Amino acid sequence: xxxxxxxxxxxxxxxxxxxxxxxxxxxxxxxxxxxxxxxxxxxxxxxxxxxxxxxxxxxxxxxxxxxxxxxxxxxxxxxxxxxxxxxxxxxxxxxxxxxxxxxxxxxxxxxxxxxxxxxxxxxxxxxxxxxxxxxxxxxxxxxxxxxxxxxxxxxxxxxxxxxxxxxxxxxxxxxxxxxxxxxxxxxxxxxxxxxxxxxxxxxxxxxxxxxxxxxxxxxxxxxxxxxxxxxxxxxxxxxxxxxxxxxxxxxxxxxxxxxxxxxxxxxxxxxxxxxxxxxxxxxxxxxxxxxxxxxxxxxxxxxxxxx
Numbered sequence: 001x002x003x004x005x006x007x008x009x010x011x012x013x014x015x016x017x018x019x020x021x022x023x024x025x026x027x028x029x030x031x032x033x034x035x036x037x038x039x040x041x042x043x044x045x046x047x048x049x050x051x052x053x054x055x056x057x058x059x060x061x062x063x064x065x066x067x068x069x070x071x072x073x074x075x076x077x078x079x080x081x082x083x084x085x086x087x088x089x090x091x092x093x094x095x096x097x098x099x100x101x102x103x104x105x106x107x108x109x110x111x112x113x114x115x116x117x118x119x120x121x122x123x124x125x126x127x128x129x130x131x132x133x134x135x136x137x138x139x140x141x142x143x144x145x146x147x148x149x150x151x152x153x154x155x156x157x158x159x160x161x162x163x164x165x166x167x168x169x170x171x172x173x174x175x176x177x178x179x180x181x182x183x184x185x186x187x188x189x190x191x192x193x194x195x196x197x198x199x200x201x202x203x204x205x206x207x208x209x210x211x212x213x214x215x216x217x218x219x220x221x222x223x224x225x226x227x228x229x230x231x232x233x234x235x236x237x238x239x240x241x242x243x244x245x246x247x248x249x250x251x252x253x254x255x256x257x258x259x260x261x262x263x264x265x266x267x268x269x270x271x272x273x274x275x276x277x278x279x280x281x282x283x284x285x286x287x288x289x290x291x292x293x294x295x296x297x298x299x300x301x302x303x304x305x306x307x
Contacts, residue, residue: 009292014035015034020058020064049104052071067300068108076160077113116161117146120297121290127284127285127286136251137249138251139190141189166178166185167184169182200223211224211225229268237276240277249284250282251290255283262282
């Protein structure tokens with residue numbers, strides 16, 4: 001398989017990161033394309049399949065052999081049957097993406113959840129490498145997590161495992177789009193942090209980046225950041241009580257705050273520890289390549305299991 005590559009796509013609400021990935025995780029070629037979500041789920045599906053076919057052609061033109069296709073999508077994913085069950089960002093509802101890809105490309109395909117495949121990549125190739133039990137938490141517009149044990153992501157009975165953002169940490173608190181009140185995502189996601197700061201400071205359009213950049217000079221920014229870190233600590237200590245992982249890997253846009261996030265989060269989690277063991281808390285290492293690399297690893301696993 002020295003000339004073998006995996007066609008890998010990481011599909012987001014607005015854009016797709018696409019790559020040809022070697023079995024060792026190195027990227028031979030990468031591209032970016034708009035998702036075209038505004039055109040509807042059928043257009044998105046055709047876009048995904050066409051781009052994957054184009055990448056397979058690019059591999060052959062470069063003298064490489066495409067051996068499998070791996071695609072990561074947001075929402076609820078039935079990985080066993082290769083179906084994108086539901087996604088609010090993309091509009092998917094029961095789309096049999098794996099079979100569509102296999103029919104068009106004539107290659108074995110695997111479909112995974114975007115955060116879960118990112119977690120697999122971080123566990124095997126990135127910040128969790130060498131650890132058997134890894135929790136990858138992506139904190140961006142929303143909050144989601146992936147439990148990875150011995151390099152394998154846990155997806156749950158219905159493909160919906162890892163919705164850490166919908167643990168209720170502040171009962172009766174801020175309304176969440178999911179219909180509950182006080183969800184972790186409604187308080188500590190980047191979107192929620194920006195909205196809270198805008199509300200308190202009277203700065204319309206404020207973002208989490210604004211909060212981080214003003215912590216040293218703005219009392220309101222410090223207050224909002226403290227509220228978010230406090231809620232995150234409650235969510236993460238709950239996750240640690242459930243999963244007892246060796247390392248907690250933080251990814252997503254908010255993790256780019258680095259020590260500004262990791263240091264107070266570790267301190268607040270430490271205050272909450274009773275019988276638990278604290279995990280190591282580290283920043284994700286693979287950046288926005290994690291999705292493609294994880295999708296490729298998932299496809300290689302699928303290839304191995306069906307061989």
